[in-house]
Amino acid sequence: MRSALAFVLLAAACGGSKSPSATPAPPVAETPPASKQPEAPPTPPGKPVTNRSLASIGLDPDALDRTADPCDDFYQFACGGWVAKKQIDADKPMAQRSFVDIEDRNLEYEHGILEKLRTDPGNDPVNKQLAAYYGSCMDEAAIEKAGLSPVKPLLATIDKVKNPKSLSAAITQLHAAGFGLVFGMGPTQDSADATKVIIGMDQGGLGLPDRDYYLKDDDQSKMLKAAYEGYVASMLVELGHKADAAKKEAADVVALETELAKVSKDKVARRDPKTMYNRLDKAGVAKAAPSFDWTAYWKAQGLDKETAVTVGAPDFFAGLDKLMASTKPEVWRNYLSVQLVSRAAGSLTKKIEETQFKFYAALTGQAEMEARWKRCVGRTDGALGDLLGQVFVRDRFAGASKSAAEEQVHAIVAAMEANLDALPWMDAATKTKAKAKLAAMTYQIGYPKKWKNYTFKLDPKTWGANSLAARKWETARQNAKVGKPVDKDDWQMTVPQVNAYYDPQLNGMVFPAGILQPPFYSVDASIPVNLGAMGVVVGHELTHGFDDQGAQYDAVGNLANWWQPDTEKAFKARTKCVIDQYEKYDVIGGGHLSGANTVGENIADIGGVKLALAGYRALRATAPDTVIADGFTEDQQFFLGFGQAWCAKMRPDFEKLLATIDVHSPPKWRVNGALTATPEFGRAFRCKATAKLTPANACVVW
Ligand SMILES: [Zn+2]
Numbered sequence: 001m002r003s004a005l006a007f008v009l010l011a012a013a014c015g016g017s018k019s020p021s022a023t024p025a026p027p028v029a030e031t032p033p034a035s036k037q038p039e040a041p042p043t044p045p046g047k048p049v050t051n052r053s054l055a056s057i058g059l060d061p062d063a064l065d066r067t068a069d070p071c072d073d074f075y076q077f078a079c080g081g082w083v084a085k086k087q088i089d090a091d092k093p094m095a096q097r098s099f100v101d102i103e104d105r106n107l108e109y110e111h112g113i114l115e116k117l118r119t120d121p122g123n124d125p126v127n128k129q130l131a132a133y134y135g136s137c138m139d140e141a142a143i144e145k146a147g148l149s150p151v152k153p154l155l156a157t158i159d160k161v162k163n164p165k166s167l168s169a170a171i172t173q174l175h176a177a178g179f180g181l182v183f184g185m186g187p188t189q190d191s192a193d194a195t196k197v198i199i200g201m202d203q204g205g206l207g208l209p210d211r212d213y214y215l216k217d218d219d220q221s222k223m224l225k226a227a228y229e230g231y232v233a234s235m236l237v238e239l240g241h242k243a244d245a246a247k248k249e250a251a252d253v254v255a256l257e258t259e260l261a262k263v264s265k266d267k268v269a270r271r272d273p274k275t276m277y278n279r280l281d282k283a284g285v286a287k288a289a290p291s292f293d294w295t296a297y298w299k300a301q302g303l304d305k306e307t308a309v310t311v312g313a314p315d316f317f318a319g320l321d322k323l324m325a326s327t328k329p330e331v332w333r334n335y336l337s338v339q340l341v342s343r344a345a346g347s348l349t350k351k352i353e354e355t356q357f358k359f360y361a362a363l364t365g366q367a368e369m370e371a372r373w374k375r376c377v378g379r380t381d382g383a384l385g386d387l388l389g390q391v392f393v394r395d396r397f398a399g400a401s402k403s404a405a406e407e408q409v410h411a412i413v414a415a416m417e418a419n420l421d422a423l424p425w426m427d428a429a430t431k432t433k434a435k436a437k438l439a440a441m442t443y444q445i446g447y448p449k450k451w452k453n454y455t456f457k458l459d460p461k462t463w464g465a466n467s468l469a470a471r472k473w474e475t476a477r478q479n480a481k482v483g484k485p486v487d488k489d490d491w492q493m494t495v496p497q498v499n500a501y502y503d504p505q506l507n508g509m510v511f512p513a514g515i516l517q518p519p520f521y522s523v524d525a526s527i528p529v530n531l532g533a534m535g536v537v538v539g540h541e542l543t544h545g546f547d548d549q550g551a552q553y554d555a556v557g558n559l560a561n562w563w564q565p566d567t568e569k570a571f572k573a574r575t576k577c578v579i580d581q582y583e584k585y586d587v588i589g590g591g592h593l594s595g596a597n598t599v600g601e602n603i604a605d606i607g608g609v610k611l612a613l614a615g616y617r618a619l620r621a622t623a624p625d626t627v628i629a630d631g632f633t634e635d636q637q638f639f640l641g642f643g644q645a646w647c648a649k650m651r652p653d654f655e656k657l658l659a660t661i662d663v664h665s666p667p668k669w670r671v672n673g674a675l676t677a678t679p680e681f682g683r684a685f686r687c688k689a690t691a692k693l694t695p696a697n698a699c700v701v702w
Contacts, residue, residue: 532641
């Protein structure tokens with residue numbers, strides 16, 4: 001549940017037209033038509049120039065498209081060459097110079113480790129656990145022989161559903177086994193008192209990735225709904241239903257999910273932390289859904305003693321209650337069976353996984369399923385992340401990366417502090433609070449302070465049982481957090497993951513070792529390039545603490561307003577400026593980006609660039625020389641480092657999917673949008689005042 005509140009990087013305004021930060025761009029020197037690369041501005045006086053190549057400082061000269069005008073489309077300038085040449089792998093929905101390529105390298109490395117352990121686990125208990133989990137996942141013969149048997153006991157429970165009481169009993173058992181079907185439940189920090197962990201509940205139960213797909217009538221929604229219905233029918237056939245009957249049954253299942261979608265909140269409503277915090281407590285939940293046997297439910301989840309519950313979408317539970325009685329038991333049985341097998345597909349046979357992949361391919365356009373070893377490495381990371389993480393850190397996370405990342409964090413925190421002092425729209429009292437929040441912000445780099453022990457039993461021969469045991473164990477571990485003090489060192493990501501996050505309730509940032517790799521970070525890259533890539537990530541996560549959502553939490557993580565009313569008004573106007581800026585950007589299929597859905601990420605991108613730029617300049621201030629790389633100044637190198645970290649190419653279906661569900665803007669707009677709000681960019685590239693990325697009034701929030 002907590003992850004719903006954390007802002008992930010991948011997987012965050014201005015007084016309208018009167019932004020004081022908007023500075024007119026200086027006149028530009030004419031450049032020869034063969035290359036749009038602008039002339040380098042004069043080098044700072046007093047510093048000797050060192051000439052280097054782009055490749056030697058960590059940039060890719062072949063990724064550039066020198067025919068593009070950087071001032072009109074910097075993403076194309078930084079990445080056009082790469083995009084033109086790059087082929088998307090058949091087993092991926094997209095290619096990306098940073099995330100996807102690093103993931104591939106991390107995966108290859110983990111594969112080598114796990115294959116070695118599989119053949120020779122030795123006597124080390126950690127190695128034996130890894131070998132048993134990964135090895136059993138690779139044992140396809142045993143998996144085919146087991147068939148559906150790993151989920152048979154749960155399917156038998158679902159078969160007994162004949163009224164609201166037995167339906168409630170089935171959902172209860174599924175949740176205890178770690179299958180959070182129909183609705184979500186788990187530990188969450190109390191927004192009113194961040195030192196406490198209470199129970200969080202939320203809407204759920206949908207097989208399609210967004211409620212809108214059930215409710216909207218555009219071609220994409222209709223196509224995906226039809227593909228999903230076909231998938232449900234195929235899964236019912238796999239479960240032993242006759243093909244003709246399965247078609248009709250699938251339509252009923254989708255109709256039930258459509259009813260659940262109708263009582264679900266939409267994604268923009270879900271971005272408001274205040275209306276997502278509803279302390280109904282157990283009594284209120286029981287009142288909202290009286291048909292459900294909550295006493296038995298809480299007991300089965302090991303939560304019978306706790307009473308504090310916050311509910312993200314209270315109307316959902318009232319709606320669910322009605323559907324428990326009004327929908328035929330047979331439809332509930334089919335729905336739960338398909339949902340269970342869908343979630344457990346990775347624990348089951350090749351046929352089940354292939355059936356599921358066909359639907360995934362309709363969503364993403366991906367041509368082929370990933371090789372089994374890739375899926376098994378990913379699952380081992382998911383279930384035993386801290387064991388694999390220990391090995392990963394030993395071999396792939398040199399000490400230098402950690403100290404360099406710390407240096408970056410310090411430079412960026414200092415930049416934010418100076419920036420707060422200079423903010424023209426913030427009053428002194430609010431500034432004091434903002435600084436207190438910044439001072440209290442924690443960061444963790446590389447790996448957690450303590451590693452988890454995984455105490456469930458593993459048998460090298462039974463994959464299905466192993467994966468279900470891991471799921472059940474993790475669910476019980478999560479539930480056990482309720483009522484205990486917050487564990488600030490329990491990460492929401494594993495160490496080899498290529499990502500980062502800021503958690504507003506912890507007021508803390510996490511940068512796993514997985515992301516501290518080239519092209520985000522390299523010991524061989526120059527300071528401007530490292531700060532342009534990894535530094536922007538650090539600045540992005542820090543800014544999440546002050547985006548439209550993060551700004552509603554105080555220094556200790558409570559949902560509490562620390563803003564003076566006039567400053568809050570100015571902040572909201574600036575937020576609105578960012579919404580309007582990004583709302584204009586086109587997305588695949590002819591539509592426009594949702595400025596409201598992506599505003600938190602866009603504010604973080606704009607802030608990230610600004611802070612990292614100031615951070616790099618501070619780190620280079622005392623340098624004895626200034627580096628010109630193939631004609632590019634250090635500021636230009638910084639912006640190229642930023643742009644090239646986001647070079648991406650997506651399958652059209654996947655791009656459409658992300659345009660609907662992702663809280664991040666597409667890579668092109670993450671780059672061009674953030675630079676449009678960065679007046680220093682226009683100056684660095686000597687853009688004309690009429691260029692697309694140098695608007696008269698830039699949206700600057702932080
Ligand atoms: Zn983010």
